Amino acid sequence: MTTAEFIREYRERDIRQLALQANRFPDVDMPYALDQIQGWQIARRKLPKWAACDGVIFPPHLSMEQCSSEPTAQYKLNLAMEWAERVDHASSMTDLTGGFGVDFSFTSCAFAAATYVERSEQLCSIVEHNLPLLGLNNATVVCADAVEYLSTVEPQTMLFLDPARRDEHGAKTVMLADCTPDVVQLLPKLLEKSRFTMLKLSPMLDWHKAVDDLQGTVREVHIVSVGGECKELLLVLSTVVESELKVYCADLSTASAPSSLFVYTPGSSAPVANSKLKTQNSKFVHEPNASIMKAGCFDELAAAYGVSPVSRNSHLFLSDEPVEDFPGRSFVVERVTTMNKGELRKALVGIEKANIATRNFPLTVAELRKRLKIKDGGDVYIFATTTAEGEHLLLISRKYR
Template sequence: MTLDELHRLLLPENLDMLDEHASDDPAAFALRFQGCADIPARAIAEQLACRRKALKKLPELSRFPILYTTLSLEQASGEASAAYKASLVHGERLIDLTGGLGIDTMFFARVFREVVYCERDTVLAELAAHNFRQIGISGVDTRCGDSLAMLDSFPDGFFDWIFVDPARREGGRRSVGLSAASPDVTAVHDFLLCKASRVMIKASPALELSRLREELPALSEIRVVSVGGECREVLLLLDRNRPEDHAVERVAVLLAQDGSILREIKGTGGEPRGRAVPVQAFFYEPDAAIIKAGLTKKLALDLGLAFVNGSVDFLTAEGFIADFPGRAFHVVAVERYKPKSFRDFLRRHGITAAAVQRRDFSLQPEEIRSKFRLRESDRCYLFFTRGRDGEPICVYALKPSPAGAAVLSVQDRNAAPEC
């Protein structure tokens, strides 16, 4: 959306038109009003499409007539993760250096007396200011320009917290590392901590976590957040006053879609890895946040689970754990994978459809599916990995019923119905 389109969209008659055509197909609307000089057809069509997507990502905020751009909505935090971030901070003043659509700012404004929103993109800054007014949010100072220059205009120690979500897409190219993003938080680490004693950095879910302390000396916590089982954010918390010998704590946070905390797993990532064992009666895949945080070893220790092999995060046990933080499966059979005989394995078990998963296995799921002509299934699962001896295996498993999972016997497993 251009600045001119935004200004035209904000005219009362065009906002009325947006509301009147709320149920229209966006493409059909754009085609119908294409060429009408007094109607920003493309901008209205963009809003129609964005509002439909926002219903799932921003269910509470979608009740208000707020505006979006396609990219800003895609990059914005969902309500569950935004509310969680706001629960971690407290104080009088916070500055959001990378305001974007303003979703995080909206939630920070609920817990701080004063929030400064900074955004270098003029369209986004005006759009966010409009949205703050629509929702009735006060206490937000909206500024447009270079955020580091704005931060420098405040005295040292003025803010309690700084929040920054570095842009990981510059010139159409996506980056993962902290130093390749904008702003480069590794380069301005000391500067940020002069302006606030605490800093929260929202990083890519693909960020490598192993050497972060070298890049960010004040790092005190790494929090990996999943929503509904999907890893959404890596939060890096810096503390100017942390003890010199402070070990960086890792926390995997599992949120439900409504934002409630289902589970938190805490550790250092340096816990010992237990020995691998043959696949037992039940097969477990930890939540994505636990795996990303490197806390599968801690989870295995806490729950008495064993690893399937020495390199991946698949776990196994003879007993069923009803509230396992991730996915649990009832094992039907385990087969050493050999391409020539695997069709016989599928035939013996009547498997013509399955969800295909793999870790540390040479073939991709789509290759396996094509090779063996497997249809999709939400009931039968085939996990391709390596056994404790390093040889490739396939684990055929089913989702257990909660009521009967704990008492399933070997005979029950062998009597599994066909897929």
């Protein structure tokens, strides 16, 4: 059995079990085969179109885990196309930190010519092999250091950077200045060599500080979530286009187009008054999506959708009427109770299990679940929070949408 045949036949098997059986397949390059099988298994989840393409070579595990998923890569393509049209120029782009080439394979489709730059010879070889299989014939692969190449490149429509977010010891970094290459240091050259630059950064990074560090050149901030988890922070830099900073909070769910998108201008709304909960009123409680939680745009959200915060630190919002297009999850509040034992006993009658979340509350989910003696799961949702007056309450709810 050849290595290629082994990969095709066993690619759905557990790689740990396959590694233990290596002696059964003396003609198979087992380290390479296991890399390919593991890569294909990750791609089947993150990059189904790539997984369905025969002949694609996958890189070592770390590159596969760090690469973009199809929904986030498609989002970047849409963003690149919008900006290319905005600057009336879609001739060329260069990805200075190519990696496995997922983002490049998508964003390059917006331009007549595209250049992939990567200092790893192994990744360059893999990408050069894969691009034709993916139908990309407008691309050039260059093995070079990003900083050195930037000094020689002709002016481009778009430059794309995904700086490495690990230090020399492999530890994650979240400060812009700690990434490699140092975008702040490269800023003058990036602006000189592009009509706009797109930066892909860690979702852990403080986007407010990043905007400040980039000295007034950031035109858009895009906070992208997939399936309820914040995945990417994208910044678009330009001196060609002068505009007020806008922040885009996109929740992609599992599709390539946003299932919810909230756009706002930072500081555009005055603080909204806290809501005063009344147990006799039926209300709706709204939980913002992960991108909005990351953005911290709670005043703007409340003003835009006519909802009221439970308190400044709860990050839960109430309304008397349903809000059909709220960017997050909405629930019907059936009962509200304090932590008084008598009230709790009455409010929890008939509830044997529930989904519990704590927001600005003194107990953890595990501690609260133990105290309430309620199992996990079911269609009841309990939000434990603290009001502006300091009262600890449970909002017992069911999902509205």
